[in-house]
Amino acid sequence: MWELYGYTAATIYLIASLLWIVSVRLEDASIIDLFWGLFFVTAAWVLLTIEVRHAQPKHLLFVFLITVWGLRLAYHLTVRNLGHGEDGRYRLWRAHGGSNWWLKTYYRIYLLQGTIALAVATPIVACFVAPSRFLLINWLGVLIAVAGIAIEATADIQLQRFRAEPDSEGRVMDRGLWHYSRHPNYFGDALAWVGLGLVAFSGKAWWSLIGPAVMTLVFLNVSNNVIERGLKKRRPAYESYIARTSAFLPRRPAGAEPTSQREAR
Numbered sequence: 001m002w003e004l005y006g007y008t009a010a011t012i013y014l015i016a017s018l019l020w021i022v023s024v025r026l027e028d029a030s031i032i033d034l035f036w037g038l039f040f041v042t043a044a045w046v047l048l049t050i051e052v053r054h055a056q057p058k059h060l061l062f063v064f065l066i067t068v069w070g071l072r073l074a075y076h077l078t079v080r081n082l083g084h085g086e087d088g089r090y091r092l093w094r095a096h097g098g099s100n101w102w103l104k105t106y107y108r109i110y111l112l113q114g115t116i117a118l119a120v121a122t123p124i125v126a127c128f129v130a131p132s133r134f135l136l137i138n139w140l141g142v143l144i145a146v147a148g149i150a151i152e153a154t155a156d157i158q159l160q161r162f163r164a165e166p167d168s169e170g171r172v173m174d175r176g177l178w179h180y181s182r183h184p185n186y187f188g189d190a191l192a193w194v195g196l197g198l199v200a201f202s203g204k205a206w207w208s209l210i211g212p213a214v215m216t217l218v219f220l221n222v223s224n225n226v227i228e229r230g231l232k233k234r235r236p237a238y239e240s241y242i243a244r245t246s247a248f249l250p251r252r253p254a255g256a257e258p259t260s261q262r263e264a265r
Helices: 002-026 036-050 057-081 088-095 101-120 122-129 136-164 184-199 206-234 238-244
Strands: none
Touching: 002 036, 002 101, 002 122, 036 057, 036 101, 036 122, 057 122, 057 136, 057 184, 088 101, 088 206, 101 206, 122 184, 122 206, 136 184, 184 206, 206 238
């Protein structure tokens, strides 16, 4: 286990370090967001290459699922962000980071996110440690992972289409999956990782569920709050959306939902 985890750590930190060098040249620390999913895809393929002689259908299916998840996320973020420069959050940090901000980004952003990715990556290591035969819970994990990927992709497509509407500026996106959750894309992402954790789960590798737990906690305690602080400042109508709509788990919204108060997220 520790040897495989060492390979995973080396892969993730190497990618983070190379991306940091590129980000310094581009003066754009936010490029790490585009490659977040590829941390895990690359780590999974590295372990599959190392263990190729012992690879079984379970390993191949797991790597396929995480590859679909990671490549879809990378494609979506690249299409959404490419050509728009550094993300506003990173620009704000840069403005207050001082003359050595380029160096601070290495440990404040790249090594930090690499460490979070390493914690989330427990199912990747567990998959190659656990027995290769399929258990019922592993098949359940496949279904949950597919459902999570589908929910995340659907939410992203719905938001992208809404933003493309000519009159979307100043309105709240509260249609489709966004009617039931303020962050259905995060919910789908977390669900996909729960599924991946269950695909890798066994009595010997129960710790595969640590990664999904870390990912969910990051969404609930960091990502949601960071995004919503900005939205509440820029869009007053977002407060009413918060009042009626679940933050994470999809559920029926409270009360009527006035469509006149929709605004672009």
